[in-house]
Amino acid sequence: MKAPRELTSHELKARLAQQGLLAAIAALNAAVPHRYTGVYRLRGDALHNVVLHDKQDEVRPQELAVVQLGDSFCQFVLRDGNFLVADSNQEARLDGHRFQGVVVSYHGVPVADNAGGLYGTLCHFDLIEHELPQGQFELLEAAGKMLFPYLRGLDGDTQPGA
Template sequence: MTPPQFHAMLQAEGLSPAMEALNRGVPHRYTGVFQVIESQLINVFLYDKQHQIRPEALAVVALDNSFCQFVLRDGSLLVDNSMHDERLLASSFRGVVVAYHGVPVTDHRGGLYGTLCHFDLVEQGLASAQFELLQAAGGLLYPYLPHGDGRVQNAPQFARTAAG
């Protein structure tokens, strides 16, 4: 899938099908979007290849305990195995979330919404082409996500989030 194909799918089919397609291109079990609200990350969308209910520990995550904090600080975080990354020593998710590849989600002006990430409970790599697609998707998702009051702006009526 290319960024234009992802964007066309978002426009035509909505968030869920586009995120499922984004996840199909990677070995990771999960693809998620987390919105930053004050010092917390709220999981607003989660795709799981195994179609399980979202783990409660992922619903709301303290920013200072998250892997996402490094995405926000550094512009991305690419970790094939969290046990081998010193930045993650203080996180209770280290060794639980093993693979994590994340990028910022921004609005059309570059304002920060949160993070988009592929992650897994086992070690996984991410090909450079898939990372480039993830980066592009981070700049395209904003209109299809809930904004503060939970409304999704400019989304087809059949788009839905895993959180709602």
């Protein structure tokens, strides 16, 4: 696996503007050791995967397409404003959770819409343990605040401000 590449929020914003959402998500993923970087849209009691970058370039596993809110780690992002777990096996907040030890590392932040509401989550995750350095967490937070205009319409939603 390649060593993560440095990325600043300014570079990410430029990548979004010049190359689009998929290139920006790939750049975010290249900056961390995690296998996956994804955006999930909250719809009712489920999270729908809108964008997923996989370092191994495999087809998205079906179980990642739609995840029930109660089964997801994203629920903690929505409740607490972020969720940072290097090793879910050691995380007491996940004791008894269906995916504890399956998704081992998870680092997620909210994605806001233009009206200040909640669109969903942006997260790095993997099946093995990974820390997320503070600088990369700050970049993830910044990305969560800049992605919405590039997400609109991707999941069939064309409502303004939705």
